Amino acid sequence: xxxxxxxxxxxxxxxxxxxxxxxxxxxxxxxxxxxxxxxxxxxxxxxxxxxxxxxxxxxxxxxxxxxxxxxxxxxxxxxxxxxxxxxxxxxxxxxxxxxxxxxxxxxxxxxxxxx
Amino acid sequence: xxxxxxxxxxxxxxxxxxxxxxxxxxxxxxxxxxxxxxxxxxxxxxxxxxxxxxxxxxxxxxxxxxxxxxxxxxxxxxxxxxxxxxxxxxxxxxxxxxxxxxxxxxxxxxxxxxxxxxxxxxxxxxxxxxxxxxxxxxxxxxxxxxxxxxxxxxxxxxxxxxxxxxxxxxxxxxxxxxxxxxxxxxxxxxxxxxxxxxxxxxxxxxxxxxxxxxxxxxxxxxxxxxxxxxxxxxxxxxxxxxxxxxxxxxxxxxxxxxxxxxxxxxxxxxxxxxxxxxxxxxxxxxxxxxxxxxxxxxxxxxxxxxxxxxxxxxxxxxxxxxxxxxxxxxxxxxxxxxxxxxxxxxxxxxxxxxxxxxxxxxxxxxxxxxxxxxxxxxxxxxxxxxxxxxxxxxxxxxxxxxxxxxxxxxxxxxxxxxxxxxxxxxxxxxxxxxxxxxxxxxxxxxxxxxxxxxxxxxxxxxxxxxxxxxxxxxxxxxxxxxxxxxxxxxxxxxxxxxxxxxxxxxxxxxxxxxxxxxxxxxxxxxxxxxxxxxxxxxxxxxxxxxxxxxxxxxxxxxxxxxxxxxxxxxxxxxxxxxxxxxxxxxxxxxxxxxxxxxxxxxxxxxxxxxxxxxxxxxxxxxxxxxxxxxxxxxxxxxxxxxxxxxxxxxxxxxxxxxxxxxxxxxxxxxxxxxxxxxxxxxxxxxxxxxxxxxxxxxxxxxxxxxxxxxxxxxxxxxxxxxxxxxxxxxxxxxxxxxxxxxx
Numbered sequence: 001x002x003x004x005x006x007x008x009x010x011x012x013x014x015x016x017x018x019x020x021x022x023x024x025x026x027x028x029x030x031x032x033x034x035x036x037x038x039x040x041x042x043x044x045x046x047x048x049x050x051x052x053x054x055x056x057x058x059x060x061x062x063x064x065x066x067x068x069x070x071x072x073x074x075x076x077x078x079x080x081x082x083x084x085x086x087x088x089x090x091x092x093x094x095x096x097x098x099x100x101x102x103x104x105x106x107x108x109x110x111x112x113x114x115x
Numbered sequence: 116x117x118x119x120x121x122x123x124x125x126x127x128x129x130x131x132x133x134x135x136x137x138x139x140x141x142x143x144x145x146x147x148x149x150x151x152x153x154x155x156x157x158x159x160x161x162x163x164x165x166x167x168x169x170x171x172x173x174x175x176x177x178x179x180x181x182x183x184x185x186x187x188x189x190x191x192x193x194x195x196x197x198x199x200x201x202x203x204x205x206x207x208x209x210x211x212x213x214x215x216x217x218x219x220x221x222x223x224x225x226x227x228x229x230x231x232x233x234x235x236x237x238x239x240x241x242x243x244x245x246x247x248x249x250x251x252x253x254x255x256x257x258x259x260x261x262x263x264x265x266x267x268x269x270x271x272x273x274x275x276x277x278x279x280x281x282x283x284x285x286x287x288x289x290x291x292x293x294x295x296x297x298x299x300x301x302x303x304x305x306x307x308x309x310x311x312x313x314x315x316x317x318x319x320x321x322x323x324x325x326x327x328x329x330x331x332x333x334x335x336x337x338x339x340x341x342x343x344x345x346x347x348x349x350x351x352x353x354x355x356x357x358x359x360x361x362x363x364x365x366x367x368x369x370x371x372x373x374x375x376x377x378x379x380x381x382x383x384x385x386x387x388x389x390x391x392x393x394x395x396x397x398x399x400x401x402x403x404x405x406x407x408x409x410x411x412x413x414x415x416x417x418x419x420x421x422x423x424x425x426x427x428x429x430x431x432x433x434x435x436x437x438x439x440x441x442x443x444x445x446x447x448x449x450x451x452x453x454x455x456x457x458x459x460x461x462x463x464x465x466x467x468x469x470x471x472x473x474x475x476x477x478x479x480x481x482x483x484x485x486x487x488x489x490x491x492x493x494x495x496x497x498x499x500x501x502x503x504x505x506x507x508x509x510x511x512x513x514x515x516x517x518x519x520x521x522x523x524x525x526x527x528x529x530x531x532x533x534x535x536x537x538x539x540x541x542x543x544x545x546x547x548x549x550x551x552x553x554x555x556x557x558x559x560x561x562x563x564x565x566x567x568x569x570x571x572x573x574x575x576x577x578x579x580x581x582x583x584x585x586x587x588x589x590x591x592x593x594x595x596x597x598x599x600x601x602x603x604x605x606x607x608x609x610x611x612x613x614x615x616x617x618x619x620x621x622x623x624x625x626x627x628x629x630x631x632x633x634x635x636x637x638x639x640x641x642x643x644x645x646x647x648x649x650x651x652x653x654x655x656x657x658x659x660x661x662x663x664x665x666x667x668x669x670x671x672x673x674x675x676x677x678x679x680x681x682x683x684x685x686x687x688x689x690x691x692x693x694x695x696x697x698x699x700x701x702x703x704x705x706x707x708x709x710x711x712x713x714x715x716x717x718x719x720x721x722x723x724x725x726x727x728x729x730x731x732x733x734x735x736x737x738x739x740x741x742x743x744x745x746x747x748x749x750x751x752x753x754x755x756x757x758x759x760x761x762x763x764x765x766x767x768x769x770x771x772x773x774x775x776x777x778x779x780x781x782x783x784x785x786x787x788x789x790x791x792x793x794x795x796x797x798x799x800x801x802x803x804x805x806x807x808x809x810x811x812x813x814x815x816x817x818x819x820x821x822x823x824x825x826x827x828x829x830x831x832x833x834x835x836x837x838x839x840x841x842x843x844x845x846x847x848x849x850x851x852x853x854x855x856x857x858x
Binding site for chain 2: 012015016019020056057060061064067068071072074075076078079084086087090095098099101102105106109110112113
């Protein structure tokens with residue numbers, strides 16, 4: 001059982017990798033940004049685990065800014081992806097403008113919340 | 116074909132537009148100018164009709180709430196609005212920074228209250244903004260006028276939002292009917308009359324606005340609309356504690372969509388953007404603080420957030436792999452790890468106490484019997500009692516049976532939007548059944564769903580009527596929805612009735628709707644327009660008698676007591692005493708400190724000497740009681756006394772409720788319990804009352820509110836002296852004597 005799961009995992013990994021290389025370049029850039037933002041959030045959580053969570057609002061604003069911008073980037077990726085039929089009427093420029101606006105609001109609130 | 120509708124429409128258009136603005140159109144007609152000569156196309160006629168109806172509904176929603184302003188004067192009603200008024204006054208005088216950091220030493224003596232951190236600022240900031248805007252435009256109004264009229268103004272805005280929401284869910288006809296229904300619905304009017312300057316007046320607008328923006332975001336999948344809904348949610352959080360309903364309903368809705376398989380990419384975009392930005396914005400309100408990540412009531416939203424990430428990630432992987440077997444393996448690994456991690460996190464959080472359990476206020480909604488046993492203060496508020504059928508009928512009337520009809524129509528045409536409104540309707544109706552006060556939250560849902568029923572039914576009926584080219588006027592129907600139905604050429608054979616039946620049913624619908632309008636206006640006029648601070652009654656000759664005792668007493672306090680005097684009263688009157696009497700109080704309506712309230716309750720229920728010790732320890736200078744024995748006013752302190760005993764007894768076991776009862780009966784006459792006849796509340800209420808004849812033919816000392824002759828007429832006060840009794844004996848103020856000199 002463990003061996004077949006291990007084999008499964010390896011084949012899984014390979015097929016995922018080959019499928020992923022087929023995605024267009026702009027989507028891969030967005031994915032890279034998402035990975036960066038999530039890793040920043042994880043680093044902050046690890047730091048909080050080490051030194052304690054005071055002041056809590058600063059910790060929350062830091063983590064939420066990383067998570068927030070990651071989530072917004074995923075939304076952008078969804079809207080820009082040509083395979084999504086629901087968004088075919090949405091121009092990439094409009095999607096990008098919405099992304100920028102939401103990020104602006106997000107970071108303004110974060111600045112207020114940092115304390 | 117195109118000619119006839121154009122000719123039919125102007126007639127109905129001018130008929131409907133002429134009815135309320137009769138003189139205007141007759142003037143126009145007399146000058147041989149009619150709408151017909153404008154040669155408007157059908158679309159423009161529709162637009163004109165819609166705009167006219169919306170304007171009329173807007174004005175109607177405002178003016179139907181003005182009964183008490185016309186009958187009495189422009190004043191703030193009830194208890195809570197006085198606190199809101201006082202804080203708004205402070206905000207306009209001192210500015211936002213002082214307001215946000217305000218520590219008030221005039222209430223909850225000697226503890227004080229951090230007002231800046233314990234209120235929902237939305238209402239005050241809104242009224243202050245309106246006031247400053249009017250000042251910039253050189254309208255020099257007093258802030259009190261702005262406060263009094265804020266709620267009707269926002270009720271009008273709610274009708275507009277209801278129109279757009281109805282349009283989003285069904286069509287513009289349903290939107291118009293929804294706007295008209297919610298403009299006069301008593302369930303909403305009860306908390307938004309002119310003078311009721313309370314959080315709900317603004318909060319219902321914010322609630323409906325947030326829901327509308329969110330449904331729009333789910334329908335369009337646009338980040339801009341989700342951002343707008345996040346701002347709507349922020350406004351709701353700043354306005355009312357009931358925002359917990361939104362933050363639980365929306366995740367529930369997302370969950371339902373996921374389970375029923377109706378999810379789409381738009382849902383992901385809408386919920387995620389709204390949740391993250393909404394949560395961040397909500398945490399800017401000091402009163403809410405970190406509850407979004409720490410309180411059990413908000414965990415559903417976070418849980419659904421993580422679930423969405425996992426769900427859509429799996430969906431994406433499935434799409435990438437295109438191979439079911441590999442995907443199954445992947446699914447196995449991921450789901451087990453995600454579930455394990457999730458449960459462990461939740462378990463650790465709840466067990467360690469980091470995630471606080473549901474607070475009593477909201478837990479009593481899930482378990483209605485919880486408050487009576489554990490939190491008497493919540494149980495004692497009359498608005499928190501379960502709802503009787505009569506309340507539903509009183510507040511909704513025909514909407515009660517239009518609601519299931521609307522549900523039927525929604526289920527016939529299930530879209531993302533109709534699923535949302537069905538869930539909103541069902542959950543809010545459940546909560547409305549648990550607590551009377553929450554009928555207010557159910558009202559927009561009931562109005563919207565009923566509007567769908569009305570609009571769809573009338574549309575079907577008028578389609579029957581307009582089936583033949585000979586068009587019969589269906590201009591009687593409300594809202595002009597008939598004018599918007601395009602005339603269908605063929606008659607649907609499945610219609611079970613002919614044209615006469617349709618006309619009869621339309622008449623019936625019109626009759627019902629007009630009865631609804633009459634009922635709503637009657638209810639508004641009779642039941643929901645009383646200021647509570649000014650009482651009115653009919654005199655012997657049918658003339659109106661006004662009892663202005665409360666304000667008389669508060670102004671006596673303001674003018675005849677030292678500025679630093681402390682007043683002890685039951686918590687109901689705290690806000691009014693601070694706002695109008697301008698004196699420090701011991702407890703007020705915020706009820707944040709149960710022990711302090713229990714101390715006051717204990718003082719009121721003890722013998723005079725024990726009570727005196729408590730009063731001296733609290734520096735009390737004056738005691739205020741409300742007494743209805745002379746006027747028959749039944750919301751006085753003697754009727755509330757058992758709650759004082761219960762709350763006091765909950766903290767101090769020396770106060771036992773059975774001591775005040777006789778065989779389980781609460782009596783104040785000769786057969787009352789001895790402790791009752793000699794406690795402080797009894798003495799202060801009935802001091803000198805034994806000499807007074809209140810009603811012809813009854814002995815002196817006849818209590819008109821309880822309907823009995825009181826038991827202890829010969830009352831002597833040792834530690835207090837009577838300072839003031841209002842002209843109808845409703846409010847009685849006593850001065851606490853300083854301690855005797857020791858020789």
